[in-house]
Amino acid sequence: MSRDVSAFEEPIIQLKATIEGLKAQPPNAKTSREISKHEQRLLKLQKEIYSNLTDWQRCIVARHPNRPYTRDYLENLFTDFEELHGDRRFADDPAIMAGFGQFQGRTVCFVGHQKGRDMKAKLHRNFGMPRPEGYRKALRIMQLAEKFGRPIICMIDTPGAYPGIDAEERGQAEAIAYNLKVMAMLKVPIIVYVIGEGGSGGALAIGVGDHVCMLQNAIYSVISPEGCASILWKDAGQMEQAAEALHLTSDKLLKLGLIDSVCEEPPGGAHSDPAGMFERFRDHLSNWLQSQGTVVPQNHLTSRYQKFRNMGIFSEEG
C-alpha cells in the first residue's frame, strides 16, 4: 500500500508494527503486558493525532485507500442484498451500485458510489466518477423503492461526476439536475451518508434526503481543494489553504446547517478499524430507521423541502 498519502500517520504505523512484532512472538506474561501497554499508547496516540488533523489532512483520510467503500458497508451490514444493474436507457455504470437488501430484518434500498480498491477495480468503477447512466440507474432504483415503499439509504463517495466527452454528450448536467428534482419529492424516507469524499454535484445527485449524515472524517465540498486552489490561488499546490477555506469537514458543515448529524469514527479513522466503523454506522442507521415508522407522515415531504429551502446565508436589508 502506498505510504505517501499520510505522513502524519507514520507514528501510528510504527507503533502498530511494534505491536504486531510482539504478537508474533511466543506468548508469555511479559509480552502480553507489553502488548496491552502499547495498545493503550496506540489508542492515545490515535486520539491525539486524529483530534488535531488539519482540514487538508482530513481530505487525505477521506480519500484513504484503505477506507471502507460502499461495497464494504453492504457486505458487512446488509444481508441478502442484490445489486441491480442498468439505467434502461443506455448502459450500466459500475461507478454507482444500487439495489435492495435486508438490514436488521427490514427491506431497504441502497444506492452508493463505488471507487474500486485495486487498479483493475478502480478502472472498472471509473474511480467512483459516474456518467449520466449511473445517476439514471440510481434514480430508477430509488423510484422502485418508492413504488414498493422501501426506505432509501444513499452512500456518497466520489471525487465528482465524470468530466468526459461521452458524459457531456449524454447529458451529465441533466442527469444530475433531474435527480435533484425527483429526489426532493420521493415519498419514502431517504437517509444519506457521506462515507468518504463528497465531490460537488456528482455527490449531491444522490444526496437529497430527509437526513444527511457525514462520517466524522468525510468531506463534502463544492469543488476539490486542488481545483479551488488552482482557480482562486492560481496554484494547485495551495490545496491546504483551500481545504481550510472551503469549510468541507463534518464539524464545520454541521455548524453551517448543511448536514443533520455526524457519525463518529474509530480513534484512528475508519480505515484503521473498519469493524469499529461498521458498528458505529449500524447503530446510527438502526436508530434512524427505528425513528421512521412504516407509514410516512403527512408533513414528511414538507420537512424535506424546508430543510433544503433554509440552506444558505445571505443578508436582507430594509
Place this chain on the structure above:
Amino acid sequence: MTWFIKNSTPLKTSDSVTVRVPEGMWEKCPSCKEIIYRQELQRNENVCPKCDYHFRITPEARFQALFDEGKYNLLYQSVISTDPLAFKGLKKYRDQLKNLAKNNMQQDSVWVGRGKLEGIETVICVMDFQFLGGSMGSAVGEKITRAIECGTEERLPVIIFSCSGGARMMEGALSLMQMAKISAALAVLDQARVPFISVLTDPTTGGVTASFAMLGDINIAEPKALIGFAGPRVIQQTIRQELPEGFQSSEFLLQHGMLDAVVPRREMKQKLARYLTYFLNPDLFEAEPGA
C-alpha cells in the same frame, strides 16, 4: 486620434494585421474575431452581424427587450451576498463584494423582474456574468427560489436566463446546496402545473447547468453558447485529447437531445410568448379510475 493612446488593446483582424483598437468604440467578436463598430452591434441587439455570435448583455437590456414597453418591477433586491465563511484566496471575497457594490453592482449575479411578456404576467430571472462570473451563491439561490415560489403561489410562469460559470466557490458547500434548494422549488412548481422555461446563454456551466438550467418544461438556448457540466478545460485535462469542433455549443446540445430549440435573440420574446400559451390554463383530462 487621441483614443489610440489610452485603454487600447492589441487585436488581430481577420487579415492577421495587428491593430490597436480603443475600448468603447469597437468590439472584437470572440467567435469570428472580426472587429465591429459598437453602434452597429447595439442596433443588432448585440448580435455579431458577421457571424451571428450573441454577445453577453446586461440583465437590464434583457428585461428591456422582453417585457412589454420595457416595463417591469425588480423583486428581492434587498437579498444580497455576505461572506459567511470569511473566505480569503488571493483576494478576499468580502472585498470583491464591496468593490462590486461600489461599482453600482447591487443586484448580485441574478436579477428578478416581474412584468408582462406579450400580455402574459411573468416572473423572469436573468443572470449577470459581470458579477463574479454569474456564480451562484446563497443570495442567488434565495432570489431564484423566491421567484419560483412566487410562480407557484400566484400561478405565474417562470423564465430563467442562465449565464454562469457555476457555483460560487467562496461560499463553499453553501453554494452547492443552492442546487438542491432551487431544484426542490422547481419540483413544487412542477406539481402545480405552472410552466417553467429555461433559456441557456453563453456561458452556462457547472452547478447551474446541473440544476435549474436543465429542468425547464422547455429548455432553449441562444445560438453558439457554451453549455456544459464540466468546463472544456477540465475535460481536456482529464482525457488529454483535443475536443471535437463545436463540442458543448448550443447546436451540439440540440443535436444530442438536451434542448428543445436554439432561438436567436431577435426571435426570443415572440417564441417565449408562444411557448407559454401552450401551457397556460391547462385542461385537466383526469380520467376516473377504472373508467
